[in-house]
Amino acid sequence: MGKSRCLAGGLLMALAIGGASPLAFSQPAASPDAPAAATAPDPQKSAFVAMPEADRAAVQEALGWLGLYNGTLDGAYGKRTRDSIVAYQQSVGAIADGVVTPVELDALKAATRRAEAAVDFALIDDKISGVRIGAPMKLLLKFKPSSPDTTLQSGDGALSLILAERSPPKTAAAEDDGLAALYAQFGAEAGDRKVTYKALKAGAFFVVAGQDKGARFYTRYARAPADWPPGPSLRGFTFVFPADRAADFDKIALAIANAFDPFPDTPASHGAAAMRAKSTRSALDVVRVAAGALSPSAPTPSPSPDARPTPTASPASAAPSPMASATELTATALLVAPGEALTALPADKCGTITLDGKPAKLLQSDPASGLVLIGGDFAAGQSPTLVAGASDLLALSLAPAGGGKAKLEASSAAVAPLSDGRSAIVAALGAGASGAPAFDRSGALAGVVAAIATPPRRVGTVVLAAPYPLIGAEAIAAFLQLAAPAAPAATPALAAGEIVARESGLVAEVQCRP
16 A cells, blocks of 8 residues: 555646646646656766655755745656756856755755745644645644544634545445546536636546635545555545735645645554544644654754764664674675676675676675675676775665666765764665765765665655765775775866766676575
C-alpha cells in the first residue's frame, strides 16, 4: 500500500492528466515539465539528475515557496524546473547557469524552513477523514470536527481547509465508485460559483478549481487503492482563500497540494471509524505527526557558506551495525585499474562477491583502513589522481532502483573532524554508499566513504545529512601503492555534472554475501 498507487503525497493529480499547472485556477494549462530534447549532453540536466532524489525534490519545494515553481515535487528535470532554477539564481545575483551549487542548495533548503516556520506549516493526521496533509497551522486557528469532515479555519473565517471522506454509493455496477458523481457535484457552476479548471481520471482522482464570491477554491479527491483494507473510499480536501490575496496563498496552496496523502500507509490511519474508536486525543481529532515534518517552532539554522560542521561522535556508535547480521551487503566501488575495483566493506563478511552483477573476488584487504580491492573480468578502470586537504567534495554512490538496476547519486559533502581523530564527510547518503568515492571540485579523488555501520536517518522519505567516516587519500595511496596525494589544485572548479559525466563509467555496484 502506498503513495505510488494512489498518486498521493506530492504527486499532483492535474499533471497526470495532461501537464496542467497544479494550481490551475484561471490560467491556461501549462506545458508539462517534460525533458528537453536530447540533442547533446546537457550539463544542467546532468548536474540536476545526479543530485539525490531528496535534494532534487527539495529544490523544487523551495522554489515553490519562493513563487518560482508551480509543479510536482517529483525530482524530475525539465524546462519548468530549469527555468525556475535560473530565475532563482538571477534573483539572488548568482551565475544563472541552471546548475544548483552546494551553497545554493543550502540556501534553498533554508528558504523552505523559513517559509514553513512563518506559517507553522506541518503535517497533520486527521483522525476523522483519515487524510494526511500539510497545513499552515499558524493561520488555521479554529478546528471544527464534524464527521465525516474536519474543517480548519482562520479566525476570521476567510481561510479554510476542509478534509473529507466520502463512501461510494452502494450500486449494482462495480465500476461505479462514486467518483464521477462527486466530480459532477463539485464541478457544477451556480450563481457566483465559477469553475476555471477541472479534470477527472476515471477510477483514480479528480481536481476542480475556481472562484466563488471573492474566494478561490481548490478541490481534490482520490479513490482508495483496490486492496485498501477498510474497503472503497473517497478522500479529499478543499482549500479556500481570498482571491485578492492569491499572490500570498497560491504558494501555500501548492505546498498543501504537494503534501496531500489521502491514504497514508500507516496502521493507525487505516479506516476513519477505527481511528475515532482508538483515538485518545482530544475532541479536535487533529494531531501533528512527527515523521516527515521539521518542527516549525525551532527551524534548523541555515549554515553559512563557510561554515564547517564539527560532529562530536562517529555515527558508528549511534546504533548496532546492521552489517553483522545482513545476508547481503551492497556497496559502491571505483574502478582503479583494468580488472580492479576499490571499495570499503568488512572483508570477513563477504564469501561471494559480484560487481555490477558479474562474479568477482577479493584481491586484497586492509583491516586498519577498511579498504578492499576486488578483482574481476572487466576492462574499465584507471589509476586515480589523489588529493589531500580538500574540504568541498562530491560523493558518487549507487542506490537501489527499479528493475534490479542501481541508480547513481551525487551528493555534495563537507569535510569535518570526528571526535576520535578521524575525518568524516557530512552528506545525505544511503546504505549503498559504503566505499563511495569522494572527489574534490577539480575531479581528484579525496577519499572513499568507510563501510556505513548504521542505516541512514530519515525524516519521512528524506535522508538526512550525517557524518560518515572518510578513508583519506593518504590511506588509499598506501593501499594501492600510488604516489602521495597532492594539495588541492588552484584550477577552476568543475560543475557537479562535469564530474559525474567523467567518473560515472568508473563507478560500479558491489554485492557480497556470506
